Amino acid sequence: MDKKQPIFKTAESYQKERMFVIKKEIDKAETISIFIHVNPDGDCIGSGLALCRQLVKMGKTSFVYCDDEIPDKFNYLPYLDYIKKTSEHQGKADLAISVDIASLDRMGGGISPYMSAKKQIMIDHHVSRGKFADIALIDAHAAACGEIIFKFVQYLRGLDDEIAAMLFTAIITDTGCFQFSNTTNETLSIVQELRKFKLDPQEIIYNAFSSIGMNVFNLKQRVLNKVKFYDNNTIGIITYRKEDFEATGTNQMHTEGIISSVRNIMGIKVAVSICETENLSWKISFRGVGDIDVSAMAAVFGGGGHKGASGCRISGYYEDVLERILKVVRDYM
Numbered sequence: 001m002d003k004k005q006p007i008f009k010t011a012e013s014y015q016k017e018r019m020f021v022i023k024k025e026i027d028k029a030e031t032i033s034i035f036i037h038v039n040p041d042g043d044c045i046g047s048g049l050a051l052c053r054q055l056v057k058m059g060k061t062s063f064v065y066c067d068d069e070i071p072d073k074f075n076y077l078p079y080l081d082y083i084k085k086t087s088e089h090q091g092k093a094d095l096a097i098s099v100d101i102a103s104l105d106r107m108g109g110g111i112s113p114y115m116s117a118k119k120q121i122m123i124d125h126h127v128s129r130g131k132f133a134d135i136a137l138i139d140a141h142a143a144a145c146g147e148i149i150f151k152f153v154q155y156l157r158g159l160d161d162e163i164a165a166m167l168f169t170a171i172i173t174d175t176g177c178f179q180f181s182n183t184t185n186e187t188l189s190i191v192q193e194l195r196k197f198k199l200d201p202q203e204i205i206y207n208a209f210s211s212i213g214m215n216v217f218n219l220k221q222r223v224l225n226k227v228k229f230y231d232n233n234t235i236g237i238i239t240y241r242k243e244d245f246e247a248t249g250t251n252q253m254h255t256e257g258i259i260s261s262v263r264n265i266m267g268i269k270v271a272v273s274i275c276e277t278e279n280l281s282w283k284i285s286f287r288g289v290g291d292i293d294v295s296a297m298a299a300v301f302g303g304g305g306h307k308g309a310s311g312c313r314i315s316g317y318y319e320d321v322l323e324r325i326l327k328v329v330r331d332y333m
């Protein structure tokens, strides 16, 4: 007998048990509000919409709440009008479900409608996370939250063409189109299942992943020109200042993916981006190559994430922030 088998059995039975409990809560509820994270990415948008569509098909009144703009590139997704601002949230929901949210502060304006619901559920795949729900369905081995939602919708026998496109979007986003080390055999077998539905993978990859606007190109050109390299070109740091956004007509949302241009340079072990949000306030993203665990680096500053991709916020003067980050990266490398 394979010694590893009981461990997998346990993980699987944990998930089945949680899905059973969550389905029971869904059956009891009429209104179910779904919350995704600030600066929404393809994983939380695709996962949130897929869950929403499934709940609506089950006869529930359900919407996805997010105050930040949904990037234009996701315009091909069906059901987008089910995404609402938190100010549009009415009354107390019977059930609130957070998707792809590792800590409450990532919920933005959704915190109060989430908390005011009669019951809270969290569905997430982050390694480091808080607990802010009555019921949690967590799989830290899932490359994307979309994988967990896939299993749940499959459990509910609800997979269809639209949900497949949403979940395919979720999975390609968080795996960098299967480039990142979080991609597992299970990721690929889920994608294989999704491809049995009517969807155009190339079209989705082009829209969600490859195509960029001219403004984003201009931003990219500007910031890549100023990338700083350290320690024999093993660390690359990219900085977005307010003036970079102003000059190119872009904002924080448009930075997504640019860090890969640094991460992908041969010899780079850690890529970091430092993005100015307000005066003296910075949003930091880390990307690691190979065995390097960048979630530990973000954790030093109170952030979190995954082994290969993590983030945090730091305040202070740029030079000090840069110094502090460099020290932590070097300590953990």
Ligand SMILES: [Mn+2]
Pocket (backbone or CB within 6 Å): 043, 044, 100, 125, 144, 145, 174
């Ligand atoms: Mn995710």
